[in-house]
C-alpha cells in the first residue's frame with residue numbers, strides 16, 4: 001500500500017539492517033550528511049523500523065508546533081523501558097494520561113521557578129566547594145570535565161535525594177545507568193536478532209542495574225517516609241528543607257487529583273532527573289570552557305564583564321547573573337554548537353499525518369536533528385564559527401519558540417527544566433572564569449585543543465577537559 005503514498009526521500013537501504021551501516025559513533029553528523037543529499041525530511045530504516053529524520057527549522061516547526069499533538073509520544077525502547085519501571089517516568093513514557101499527570105506534577109511541584117529558587121543555596125554551596133578544589137590544584141593539571149560532572153551530580157543528588165552519595169555504590173550505579181541509556185539495543189530495530197542483546201550481556205546488565213537501583217531507591221524512600229512520620233506525624237510539614245522526594249511523597253498523600261502517584265512512578269521520575277539532568281548540564285559547561293580557551297578574545301570579553309560586575313567580591317552569586325549579557329550569549333552559542341542531546345529524545349507519531357506534503361503513518365519514529373539545525377547555513381551565518389556576538393541584539397532564545405535553535409526541544413515534550421539547567425551552568429561558568437585564568441597543560445595553545453566529540457547519552461568530549469588554573473586575584 002506504500003506505493004500509493006507520497007513518502008519522504010530515502011537513502012538506499014540494505015536488506016535486514018536498513019541504513020544502520022550509515023550511522024557511526026556520531027549519528028548526528030551522519031544524519032546531517034544524509035540530509036545534505038536528500039533534503040530536510042528523510043525516511044531512513046533502522047533495521048526494519050522506519051524512522052523519519054527532520055533537519056530543518058521548518059520541519060521541526062511542523063513536528064513540534066503544527067502537529068505537536070501527533071508527535072508527542074515516545075517509542076518503547078528496551079533499555080529505557082527496563083530502567084524506568086516500564087516507562088513510568090516523564091521522559092520516556094508514551095503520550096497519554098499517565099505522562100500528562102506526572103509531567104504536570106513535575107512542572108508544578110518540582111521544576112517550577114519557586115522551587116528552582118529554593119535550591120539556590122545548594123547550587124551556591126556546591127559551586128563554592130568546586131572552586132576550592134580548583135583553587136587547591138592551582139599550578140597543576142585538573143580534570144575539569146570530571147569535576148564539572150561530579151558538581152552537577154552532587155547538586156541533583158542534594159536537590160532530589162537530600163544529600164550527596166560521593167564514594168558510595170550509588171555513584172557507581174549512576175555511571176552504569178547513564179552508560180546503558182546511551183547504548184544501542186539491536187532488538188529494538190531488528191526484533192529477530194534480539195538474542196544478540198542477550199548474548200552480549202546487555203539485557204542481563206540492564207536488568208541488574210535496574211534491580212540494584214531499585215534497592216537503593218527503596219532505601220532512600222523508606223528513610224524519607226520515616227523522617228516525615230517522625231517530624232510531622234500528620235505528614236503535612238512546612239516546605240522548608242524539603243527535597244524532591246519529600247515533595248513527591250506529599251503529593252502522594254494529598255490526593256488533590258484522581259491520579260495516584262505510585263511508588264514506582266516516584267522512583268522512575270527521580271531517576272529521570274539524573275538521566276536527563278546530569279550529563280546534559282555538565283557537558284555544556286565543559287564545551288563552553290573548551291571554546292573559551294580556544295577563543296581568547298571571547299574569554300577576555302567575558303572575564304571583563306564578570307570582573308566589572310563582581311567588583312572584587314569573593315564569589316559571583318545568582319543576583320549578579322541577570323546583568324551578565326555576554327555570559328548569556330556565550331552559553332547560547334555553546335548550546336548551538338554543542339547541543340547536549342543532538343537528536344533530542346526520539347518521538348513517535350500516534351496517528352496518520354500529512355507532513356510537508358508527505359504521508360506519515362501512525363507509529364513512525366521521529367528524530368529531530370537539533371544539532372544540524374543549529375548549524376544550518378541557510379539560517380546561520382558562518383555556522384561553524386564560535387561567535388557569541390551573533391546572539392547579541394537578537395531575540396533568538398532556547399525556550400522552544402525559535403525552531404532554528406532548539407537545544408531543549410519544544411512543544412509538549414520540550415525540556416521542563418530549562419531554568420534549573422541554566423541556573424547551574426551560568427553560576428558555575430561565571431565563577432570559574434571570574435576566579436581563575438584557565439590554560440591547557442604543557443603550555444599548549446588553545447587551537448591545539450582536541451575537540452573530538454563522542455555520542456553516548458549526550459554529546460560530550462571524547463577526552464575530558466584538562467586545565468591548569470591560576471588565581472586571578474591574590
Ligand code: HEM
Pocket residue numbers: 090091092103272273276277278280281284340341344345407408409410411412413414415416417418420421422
Ligand atoms: C543543559 C541541560 C539540558 C538540556 C540541553 C536538556 C535538553 C532536553 C531535551 C532536548 C529534551 C527532549 C525535548 C523534546 O523531546 O522536545 C529534554 C527533556 C527532558 N528534560 Fe531536559 N535538558 C537539560 C537539563 C535538564 C535537567 C537539569 C532536568 C531535570 C532536573 C531535565 C529534565 C528533563 C525531563 C524530565 C525531560 C522529559 C520531558 C518529557 O518527555 O515530557 N533536563 N531535555
